[in-house]
Amino acid sequence: MYEINLRITGPTPLAPQVLQAMSQQIISHRSDEFKSLYAGVDRNLRALLGTIHPVIFLTSSGTGGLEATVQNILRPCDRVLSLQTGFYGELFAQITERTLDAPEQLIRLRSEPGQSTDTQKLSYMLQQQHFDAVLITHNESSTGVLNPLKHLVQIIKANSGALVLCDAVSSAGVVPIHMDQWGIDVLITVPQKGLMAPPGLAIVVANDRAQKRASSARVGMYFDFKRALACARLCQTPSTPSIVSFRGLQVSLQLLFSEGLERVYSRHSQARAICQSALTELGLDSLAKPPFQSPAMTAINLPAHIHSQPLQLALEQYYKLYTAQGAGDLQDRVLRIAHMGWFSLTDIKWAMVCLKDHMRKTY
Numbered sequence: 099m100y101e102i103n104l105r106i107t108g109p110t111p112l113a114p115q116v117l118q119a120m121s122q123q124i125i126s127h128r129s130d131e132f133k134s135l136y137a138g139v140d141r142n143l144r145a146l147l148g149t150i151h152p153v154i155f156l157t158s159s160g161t162g163g164l165e166a167t168v169q170n171i172l173r174p175c176d177r178v179l180s181l182q183t184g185f186y187g188e189l190f191a192q193i194t195e196r197t198l199d200a201p202e203q204l205i206r207l208r209s210e211p212g213q214s215t216d217t218q219k220l221s222y223m224l225q226q227q228h229f230d231a232v233l234i235t236h237n238e239s240s241t242g243v244l245n246p247l248k249h250l251v252q253i254i255k256a257n258s259g260a261l262v263l264c265d266a267v268s269s270a271g272v273v274p275i276h277m278d279q280w281g282i283d284v285l286i287t288v289p290q291k292g293l294m295a296p297p298g299l300a301i302v303v304a305n306d307r308a309q310k311r312a313s314s315a316r317v318g319m320y321f322d323f324k325r326a327l328a329c330a331r332l333c334q335t336p337s338t339p340s341i342v343s344f345r346g347l348q349v350s351l352q353l354l355f356s357e358g359l360e361r362v363y364s365r366h367s368q369a370r371a372i373c374q375s376a377l378t379e380l381g382l383d384s385l386a387k388p389p390f391q392s393p394a395m396t397a398i399n400l401p402a403h404i405h406s407q408p409l410q411l412a413l414e415q416y417y418k419l420y421t422a423q424g425a426g427d428l429q430d431r432v433l434r435i436a437h438m439g440w441f442s443l444t445d446i447k448w449a450m451v452c453l454k455d456h457m458r459k460t461y
């Protein structure tokens with residue numbers, strides 16, 4: 099019979115070495131052993147994300163990281179521009195709206211599903227209006243659009259002094275990120291997607307400018323960046339962290355570096371190509387159009403007579419292929435197949451064999 103092929107858009111499968119690391123006896127989070135575990139994970143994450151700034155580890159999912167960022171960095175009087183290419187951009191925007199004095203202080207620059215932000219409109223808006231911050235979703239997991247982060251940040255920096263807050267939840271470990279070089283002020287990611295580790299942490303990096311803002315933020319206790327940063331200097335977290343997540347990340351990051359980041363990124367691009375060619379064979383399209391097709395996932399734009407739920411259920415039932423329906427408004431119209439994290443190209447080819455077999459038999 100088939101083996102499980104977990105191709106949802108996160109959490110992603112774990113390598114045996116990661117599973118083994120996570121099954122060790124628990125340790126004190128105030129011990130030297132934990133401090134050295136913390137230091138190693140922090141060092142490797144900085145190298146992966148292209149930053150010299152310390153990582154803030156929050157025990158939450160990615161949404162907690164977005165919320166903590168908004169609460170620590172933004173002020174109620176700020177004006178914020180949200181670059182929205184889908185459901186997760188809208189999530190970031192709604193979190194932000196709750197912090198601002200009035201909803202009108204958040205302006206949405208929306209793209210058509212499958213498209214990236216219109217850069218001419220972006221420049222124009224930045225020239226015409228004042229914004230304190232811009233929200234970007236690097237890889238929009240609902241549409242499979244990889245936004246051109248470096249280019250977008252260049253435009254923002256050239257036209258304004260706005261802070262750039264970037265959701266890199268489903269892009270870290272999938273594509274290169276140079277946070278400091280590109281001028282990203284805050285970057286948020288998670289272990290459970292491209293980083294090949296279990297859910298349980300939000301990973302946030304704030305540069306000096308953002309840390310300065312956080313230093314005067316009026317914020318609750320648990321997600322306070324000031325406390326987290328003070329503890330980070332001692333390789334500690336303020337409260338009990340998810341120690342198991344640190345152990346998983348330690349090993350998964352070692353696996354990424356021993357494979358070599360270039361190879362990791364190229365493996366993801368090859369997986370995208372495998373999916374695109376299967377879609378062509380089936381006469382189907384991905385929602386995202388070149389050059390924005392994500393190497394993390396493929397969102398299939400289903401024809402009107404095919405609905406995502408029966409397709410998803412059939413793939414699970416007959417092939418043990420686990421995929422994700424669309425998110426938000428696209429739920430019925432899109433089927434998402436992830437190719438991020440710990441996978442081999444054989445896993446992706448096999449997923450496409452199953453998809454083609456089922457589609458040809460059924461539709």
Ligand SMILES: Cc1ncc(COP(=O)(O)O)c(C=O)c1O
Nearest residue numbers: 159160161186237239265267268
């Ligand atoms: C781009 C993006 N942002 C944010 C989130 C929310 O993360 P979490 O489910 O870990 O809270 C997700 C989850 O899939 C995502 O893909």
